[in-house]
Amino acid sequence: MGSTVPWNADVLDIIISHLPSRDIASLALTNSYMMACASPHLYSTLAFTFSMAREYPALKTPFSTVCAHPELAVHVRHVDISTIPFAGARFSAVFLREADEALAICDNLVSFRCSANAVIAFIPVLRDKRWLRSMRVNVDTYPHIRCAELLDLPLLSDLALDWMPVHVSHMLPVWTIILGETLTSLTIFMSASMNEDLLKSALQQLPGLLELHVVGCPQLYHDAVLGLTHLTPRLKRLSVSAKFDLAGGADTPLSLPNLQHLSIDVRLTSAPIGMSSELSAMAVATLVGRIADLPQPPHLKSLRIRAPSHSSIHFILLNQLASSFSSVSLEDVSFLDCSFDPKSLSAFAKYCATSVSLEALEIALPMRDLVGFARALSSSRSLRVLRIQHQMVAPDAIRYLLKSVPALQEIWTKNGIWTARSGDRVAFEPTVIDSHDGLDKYWFAR
Secondary structure, three states: OOOOOOOOHHHHHHHHHOOOHHHHHHHHOOOHHHHHHHHHHHOOEEEEOHHHHHHOOOOOOHHHHHHHOHHHHHHOOEEEEOOOOEEOOEEOHHHHHHHHHHHHHOOOOOEEEEOOOOHHHOHHHHOOOOOOOEEEEEOOOOOHHHHHHHHHOOOOOEEEEEOOOHHHHHHHHHHHHHHOOOOOEEEEEOOOOOOHHHHHHHHOOOOOOOEEEEEOOOOOOHHHHHOOHHHOOOOOEEEEEEOOOOOOHHHOOOOOOOOOEEEEEEOOOOOOOOOHHHHHHHHHHHHHHHHHOOOOOOOOOEEEEEOOOOOEEOHHHHHHHHHHHOOOOOOEEEEEOOEEOHHHHHHHHHHHHHOOOOOEEEEOOOHHHHHHHHHHHOOOOOOOEEEEOOOOOOHHHHHHHHHHOOOOOEEEEOOEEEEOEOOEOOOOOEEOOOOOOOOOOOOOOO
């Protein structure tokens, strides 16, 4: 690759697109030709993460680089700001100025994410981005007098609003009238002011919506959201918060004929000591059962369940999944932030055996009963990928699982991907996972 003879640019572009970011950066330093080929990939996304903020201002930001080299701005398609560094008790004015100046010259911007509570500094410059289609912003302290500026943004197809205050919530139905023909994905995250009437007014303008995520909103639990899905008949992705003690939910009519991906955030307002796992399981099992029993049940492909802390995967939920989705196309299941109860091994084995389409599973390993867990996994003839959450797992345990579960091909851990080699199920090598470390991402988003 260090040859002075130029490679075919199209071929090189394809090769670079498959390389990790760190390798692309090294390749760009080889010569000016490689730099020219690598720059569109290196500067496609300008990201500022939590780890970068800890090293600021000693660390040069990608925004300052673009300001110093304006010719790079043409390559920028995505901006992702997970946090903003402080200067004393305030956000760094230098950082905000550099980011604003960089955004001003990024005319090809397609998506903008700002999880920090400072989006007001960027809205004026975003109004001129004609290619902007996706936006996630924290509007917690967005001032009432400047709400009208949001209505002047380009016609978005993907809108995510975090921590909406009352005045922004009341403006959402007006905003959706403007975005009615273009918006296909709407996310409302952690908004105490959003209620069923406001959501209904917004969804009435969005019959073509394909994705709806309403998570962490105390006035909008699963029944309120599900009761409005008849307004969005094309919905393919849905995320809701579920609680067990909601009364009268069973009578709410549902309409989810095209749903393929479901994420459930379980929230227990009150639970007796030692009962959180059982109540969480009952909440999810009830919801899953209702969806599976619809006259026109959806063909779910993925299911993500996030339980309250200190909960475990209960056999009630596993039995419901086995009876509801054993013969349909559920391919990917994730149990997030919950441990595995060894008492549920028999139900887990039954679920693995009956889920004929299950290809990927995300779960916490029960290290105290790894043998029983592996035996249960081996009941599946379709499982190919196992994702292990937030755990440091010994290589011997990885090797044991790959050896004990014939269908298993990959195990994804915190530090990389272990792959079983054909013909020799004992020789494994970890592969580094390339990702934007530190970016603030929704747990329910892929």
